[in-house]
Amino acid sequence: MDATVRPLDLFDLDIRNPSLAELPGDDGPNQVRQTPGACFSRVLPRAAASPTLIAVSAEMLDALELDPAVARTREFLETFAGNRLLDGMDPHAACYGGHQFGQWAGQLGDGRAINLGEVVTRGGARWMLQLKGAGKTPYSRMADGLAVLRSSMREFLCSEAMHHLGIPTTRALSLVATGEGVVRDMFYDGHPRTEPGAVVCRAAPSFLRFGNYEIHAARGETDILKTLVDYTIATEFPHLGDPRGSDDPAAIHAAWFEEVCRRTADLVVDWMRVGFVHGVLNTDNMSILGLTIDYGPYGWLEDYDPRWTPNTTDASGRRYCFGNQPRIALWNLNQLANAIYPLIGNPEPLQASLEGFASRFNERWQAMMASKLGLSAFEDGDGELIEETLRLLGMVETDMTLFFRLLADLDDDADPRALLAPAWYLEDQLTDEYFVHLDDWVKRYRARLSRDGRDHDARRAAMNRVNPKYVLRNYLAQVAIDAAEKGDYAEVETLLDVMRRPYDEQPGREDYAARRPEWARHRAGCSMLSCSS
Ligand code: AMP
Ligand code: MG
Numbered sequence: 355m356d357a358t359v360r361p362l363d364l365f366d367l368d369i370r371n372p373s374l375a376e377l378p379g380d381d382g383p384n385q386v387r388q389t390p391g392a393c394f395s396r397v398l399p400r401a402a403a404s405p406t407l408i409a410v411s412a413e414m415l416d417a418l419e420l421d422p423a424v425a426r427t428r429e430f431l432e433t434f435a436g437n438r439l440l441d442g443m444d445p446h447a448a449c450y451g452g453h454q455f456g457q458w459a460g461q462l463g464d465g466r467a468i469n470l471g472e473v474v475t476r477g478g479a480r481w482m483l484q485l486k487g488a489g490k491t492p493y494s495r496m497a498d499g500l501a502v503l504r505s506s507m508r509e510f511l512c513s514e515a516m517h518h519l520g521i522p523t524t525r526a527l528s529l530v531a532t533g534e535g536v537v538r539d540m541f542y543d544g545h546p547r548t549e550p551g552a553v554v555c556r557a558a559p560s561f562l563r564f565g566n567y568e569i570h571a572a573r574g575e576t577d578i579l580k581t582l583v584d585y586t587i588a589t590e591f592p593h594l595g596d597p598r599g600s601d602d603p604a605a606i607h608a609a610w611f612e613e614v615c616r617r618t619a620d621l622v623v624d625w626m627r628v629g630f631v632h633g634v635l636n637t638d639n640m641s642i643l644g645l646t647i648d649y650g651p652y653g654w655l656e657d658y659d660p661r662w663t664p665n666t667t668d669a670s671g672r673r674y675c676f677g678n679q680p681r682i683a684l685w686n687l688n689q690l691a692n693a694i695y696p697l698i699g700n701p702e703p704l705q706a707s708l709e710g711f712a713s714r715f716n717e718r719w720q721a722m723m724a725s726k727l728g729l730s731a732f733e734d735g736d737g738e739l740i741e742e743t744l745r746l747l748g749m750v751e752t753d754m755t756l757f758f759r760l761l762a763d764l765d766d767d768a769d770p771r772a773l774l775a776p777a778w779y780l781e782d783q784l785t786d787e788y789f790v791h792l793d794d795w796v797k798r799y800r801a802r803l804s805r806d807g808r809d810h811d812a813r814r815a816a817m818n819r820v821n822p823k824y825v826l827r828n829y830l831a832q833v834a835i836d837a838a839e840k841g842d843y844a845e846v847e848t849l850l851d852v853m854r855r856p857y858d859e860q861p862g863r864e865d866y867a868a869r870r871p872e873w874a875r876h877r878a879g880c881s882m883l884s885c886s887s
Pocket of ligand 2: 638639648
């Protein structure tokens with residue numbers, strides 16, 4: 355918040371709902387049903403029986419220009435538990451469709467997410483506030499509209515961790531325990547248990563997904579599709595011009611798609627940089643703004659394995675594994691292109707943007723990998739060095755985050771075996787043969803560094819700005835969840851704080867940067883996650 359701006363009380367928030375005035379909606383009953391002709395359905399959140407505030411993001415309070423003391427009020431808790439509405443809130447769930455695991459799945463929609471309204475700050479920012487886990491909507495299909503504490507905590511923590519890493523993401527304002535139980539069969543294997551329920555308040559300029567456009571295309575609602583695309587461009591991409599007053603709206607639509615491709619490419623490069631695996635990259639989980647959205651069975655690479663997927667549902671096909679993310683993002687963009695084709699009527703610009711995705715991704719990925727290695731720029735021949743680096747990482751179980759962080763300290767005198775030891779998981783893999791490969795690689799890497807000519811301190815500082823020391827390792831989140839399920843929320847606070855400065859050394863907090871302990875290797879929540887949340 356701008357220091358000259360007076361912090362606000364909760365009741366001072368300026369909350370609007372321009373989308374509800376401009377897009378066709380639905381005021382039907384809150385029953386599971388198809389909603390043709392509608393972009394959203396009005397629906398009230400369900401009240402939580404006995405809510406408690408578990409955590410709040412100080413940075414999100416600040417972004418909303420709220421006084422931090424607001425978070426300690428009863429009104430804040432009640433609002434973000436779903437028990438009361440503020441002036442200007444007009445709660446609604448969005449209608450969207452999606453391709454799930456490569457198949458068109460028809461209408462999906464916000465089955466347990468409810469938009470409350472858009473906060474417009476004095477600084478001109480727009481934040482849609484959305485409750486996740488506050489009950490059923492017309493889009494709940496067979497499910498209950500609720501969320502459990504473990505998944506809500508994972509979403510709350512990871513949204514903020516991602517933001518502090520500098521990666522585009524939806525945000526999280528608050529995490530509230532509802533005081534009610536929610537039944538889940540975590541691994542769909544006939545072992546349901548009652549878990550504590552929770553509600554997260556998410557925030558983003560918009561939660562629109564590829565699936566919001568696909569559903570109207572699938573229904574042949576070209577007019578609605580156009581209204582939605584025009585609205586999206588006018589509000590979220592105003593620099594492209596307003597197609598509604600243009601002589602050539604199709605050109606603006608095409609430029610918009612090109613920008614969506616570009617943002618998506620940049621987002622995936624960021625994920626690859628920090629070892630993030632989304633886990634369910636269905637088209638309904640792809641943000642039109644290029645944000646990371648819908649934190650479900652996501653995970654962070656520990657040992658470098660491009661085929662690793664955190665999602666047990668994906669274990670056989672590995673469609674959503676780490677290394678497939680660029681390809682899947684492009685596949686999803688193809689579905690979006692198909693959906694908006696009727697507005698443009700010419701495949702060429704769409705095709706060019708899809709090809710642009712591949713070239714932009716490759717270019718950015720190469721530059722990113724060069725920066726991870728501490729090179730001042732990617733040069734011809736570096737492709738081979740990068741490939742060899744990744745091959746080396748895969749040869750023995752090597753923690754990706756630790757490897758790159760430690761590499762920053764590889765000056766001319768360092769002994770690489772001693773330096774990199776904390777990154778290796780299994781001692782018995784460290785054979786003489788492996789060390790021959792390592793020594794060869796180090797020789798080659800050092801030669802490249804000396805050609806680059808940057809002094810050691812400058813290189814280390816640059817590497818430490820792109821190679822985080824602290825990421826939300828799967829087991830760290832699980833330890834915090836285990837404690838929270840017993841009513842101890844201290845670890846949530848600590849994790850939130852550690853993840854605030856992921857690129858900094860944080861003396862005394864080295865444990866949070868250490869490789870995954872062996873007990874977590876096969877534990878549910880640490881190495882295996884399901885969509886059940
Ligand atoms: P996801 O895989 O979490 O992105 O969810 C896919 C679809 O299922 C979305 O339309 C969600 O809104 C819906 N969904 C997931 N969990 C629930 C739930 N507990 N209750 C209602 N709808 C849900
Ligand atoms: Mg989703």
